[in-house]
């Protein structure tokens with residue numbers, strides 16, 4: 224099937240809009256025309272209202288400290304709306320490429336990266352530059368494929384373009400979007416002078432880069448262009464580790480289709496006497512509405528989402544979602560809707576991470592350690608999730624003396640009127656203005672915190688007590704579950720309900736082992752020990768090596784002198800436990 228030539232631009236252009244593969248004729252033409260119209264509108268000159276839920280912060284304007292997550296996200300969304308993603312021949316001349324693009328307007332920022340080919344992210348200073356660029360782009364003329372008239376902001380630069388010079392071009396300077404291998408990390412860590420430096424180096428090596436963050440917001444924005452065919456005023460916002468400050472390169476992209484501006488949850492009585500007609504057919508259940516919306520959007524992404532492959536609609540999950548891979552960015556994407564509490568959890572985690580630099584480093588380190596040992600996994604199952612683990616770390620930091628971070632109840636007490644947020648009856652209010660939060664003076668080093676974290680959970684009374692960051696103290700378990708972590712907002716829920724006894728036991732055993740290993744390393748960190756550290760992993764590097772927990776006898780080669788009596792007895796109990804087979 225081929226659409227009329229009116230969809231093709233008459234202008235000769237080195238750019239083509241990305242090819243779309245059609246699988247069927249049915250309702251597509253109407254839908255695509257809508258997409259095209261919406262796209263023109265959304266990249267046009269009308270300002271897009273950045274959704275800032277709960278209008279964070281003081282009404283007085285200037286604030287001290289870091290930006291709130293909503294402010295940060297509004298800036299990122301603005302950048303993304305002015306950006307395009309271009310697939311380039313690897314021998315593209317950067318200079319000519321930029322010269323050509325700047326015909327459409329000033330460029331704020333650009334970078335190249337590799338993912339199944341070379342891509343450029345280009346942010347223009349103005350949105351109308353994007354419109355101008357798209358108008359100049361041709362629909363590709365390929366006989367064996369069916370085209371759809373959807374000019375998305377994913378473009379291809381042709382080999383024939385003057386910017387793509389086959390002759391002796393140096394390779395484009397590509398920004399890495401992937402992480403170093405664990406072996407290389409272990410070597411790198413072993414060259415550091417202290418455990419504190421090791422934790423800093425690990426965070427540096429694995430945290431999301433500026434470019435990767437931009438790319439995540441751009442993918443959300445590209446997807447919004449598709450969803451806007453049905454819901455013109457929708458927004459798609461990232462949440463979870465893409466924005467909470469704890470994401471590592473390669474983490475999934477959790478997205479939230481936000482229909483709040485149109486869905487009526489903030490319904491106000493009509494001033495004009497007119498109200499819009501809303502109709503959801505055949506259901507009055509909120510969950511069913513979410514499933515229907517995601518089903519329609521999933522279908523649309525599957526058929527016409529440029530670069531989106533392997534689309535799965537997982538609508539019967541507790542939180543219905545559409546999962547797919549976005550090939551040009553390499554991101555594994557989960558699109559959800561009606562998930563505003565998760566957005567508030569993300570804001571809360573971000574806030575804690577910004578309060579004290581030790582928080583991010585400790586969370587990064589423990590999350591990395593957990594993944595290295597299979598305590599967490601990218602596959603859903605009975606493992607501890609990164610979210611649960613992060614809440615456990617925050618709880619530990621609240622329990623320090625003096626505490627490093629305040630309780631959620633304290634953050635709620637500090638909230639102003641603009642911070643108020645009640646989502647479907649759940650109070651999600653907490654302060655967003657950092658200058659209102661007074662921290663206590665705690666001088667613990669990262670090394671102390673890491674060792675004590677392992678010891679804390681090696682001896683935590685999991686069988687009786689629940690972890691509660693709202694109160695900052697453990698409480699009697701309200702229900703039988705191996706691990707009980709109270710959901711910070713929906714307080715009757717357990718965020719770690721999925722965790723089974725053997726996974727919890729494994730976590731505890733690994734905490735015991737790591738606490739012991741760090742104690743063994745104490746002498747060496749204060750050592751000035753000679754020798755080649757490359758062959759001699761120490762400190763945090765040792766904790767990332769394959770665990771001997773399933774056969775602790777292998778640890779006999781480690782010297783035990785200096786280990787505290789407490790850890791020694793823990794080890795004894797661990798040895799006994801390890802007589803039983805482990806997974």
Ligand code: GTP
Pocket residue numbers: 462463464465467470471474475477564565566568569608609610710711717718719
């Ligand atoms: P990774 O994807 O593993 O890197 O971490 P993540 O923090 O993104 O976790 P995940 O993708 O599993 O979940 C995304 C976000 O959803 C989390 O950051 C939380 O904000 C929220 N979330 C996940 N699980 C739960 C849960 O059990 N309860 C609540 N309230 N929110 C959750």
Ligand code: MG
Pocket residue numbers: 463464465474475476477
């Ligand atoms: Mg995630």
